[in-house]
Amino acid sequence: MVVALGAVILLAGAAAAAWWWMGRGLFQPGTVEQTLTARGETLDVPPGQQADAPRWRVAPEVELHHVAVGQGRDVVVVHGGPGLPPAAPWRAALLPGDGLRWHFYDQRGCGASSRPLTHAPAGGTWKAMQEVEARLGLAEQLADLERIRRLLGKERLTLVGHSFGALVAMLYAAEWPERVEALVLVAPAPLVTMPVGDGDLFTQVGARLDAEGRRALDAWMARTFDFPARLKEDEAALSEHFARFGPLYAQAVRKERPGALLPASGTPGGLLSLGLYLSLGRHHDWSAWLGRVHAPTLVIHGAEDLQPRAATARVVEALPQARLMELAGTGHFPFEEQPEAFASTVRAFLTEVER
Numbered sequence: 335m336v337v338a339l340g341a342v343i344l345l346a347g348a349a350a351a352a353w354w355w356m357g358r359g360l361f362q363p364g365t366v367e368q369t370l371t372a373r374g375e376t377l378d379v380p381p382g383q384q385a386d387a388p389r390w391r392v393a394p395e396v397e398l399h400h401v402a403v404g405q406g407r408d409v410v411v412v413h414g415g416p417g418l419p420p421a422a423p424w425r426a427a428l429l430p431g432d433g434l435r436w437h438f439y440d441q442r443g444c445g446a447s448s449r450p451l452t453h454a455p456a457g458g459t460w461k462a463m464q465e466v467e468a469r470l471g472l473a474e475q476l477a478d479l480e481r482i483r484r485l486l487g488k489e490r491l492t493l494v495g496h497s498f499g500a501l502v503a504m505l506y507a508a509e510w511p512e513r514v515e516a517l518v519l520v521a522p523a524p525l526v527t528m529p530v531g532d533g534d535l536f537t538q539v540g541a542r543l544d545a546e547g548r549r550a551l552d553a554w555m556a557r558t559f560d561f562p563a564r565l566k567e568d569e570a571a572l573s574e575h576f577a578r579f580g581p582l583y584a585q586a587v588r589k590e591r592p593g594a595l596l597p598a599s600g601t602p603g604g605l606l607s608l609g610l611y612l613s614l615g616r617h618h619d620w621s622a623w624l625g626r627v628h629a630p631t632l633v634i635h636g637a638e639d640l641q642p643r644a645a646t647a648r649v650v651e652a653l654p655q656a657r658l659m660e661l662a663g664t665g666h667f668p669f670e671e672q673p674e675a676f677a678s679t680v681r682a683f684l685t686e687v688e689r
Contacts, residue, residue, distance in 0.1 A: 361615075364623065406435050408486055414500070423436060424597075424673070426668075439482070443603040493514060508625075508627050516630050518632045520669065521639055524641065532644065535640075536555060538586070541586075571604070572605055633659065
């Protein structure tokens, strides 16, 4: 009996692993509100929230760390990673006189924001995968953006999404097209379709590492995508694991660009990162869905980014009102490396949108 039960558990774990490598993501665009309703959640925010408060309560058990800088038009920044918030506001946002009020927030599950889960729930790998994705995956991230819109009292949002955060911003604009005034996508992760191909981040990093670095990256990836094993670890262990990718990325960038400026990051999300990978799956095509985005969109590509321009261009092609702007002398973080050029580019675009 014990042997038979063990075999069932092993088969369940193998099935979950096979789903990851072969299947679609758990997130289905267009279903955010239905998904929340089925879980007994709403998009309403608790009363009494202040737009400039250091913490935004977006749900009874979830507070988001928030910093606002500048004066003027409200701009909400969606950070990348996945699950890797900046340690401080961007240098470009700190320049005086740009007429923008930049709102930086740590997404649920990372940084100084609430972590709704500290352990995956018991009951088997498949149940744990579903619950982690439901509490921390793309649907909840989009829902939090909608709650932020309501908290700010805005009819429409202006969103600036960086890297993986650009995908979140795009998906929000497709989920609720009428609620977005403008999009700025900075070095957007080319995840409109998966597999990605030449724009895959891990491929680009691995190609620039030495033999020892490639072995470390391979080991990190094997550990990352062993979901049955990772779901047995707590949030602290998972956060520490995801932080180990940073030095590998820095090594790859500095091999090509020794003087590159890489900003400090906040505390990575552990279960959050797993939840977002589960949302994505290994195979999806969201290009038709993203055709719903009708907000004017500026896509900024750093000329020296590890991500090829062609990969960024595929994001532009998926959005009906998008145009591509390339900034010289910068890589994946143009708001840090070329803050004046970045700020003037964003300001000119948003001024044009207002007109």
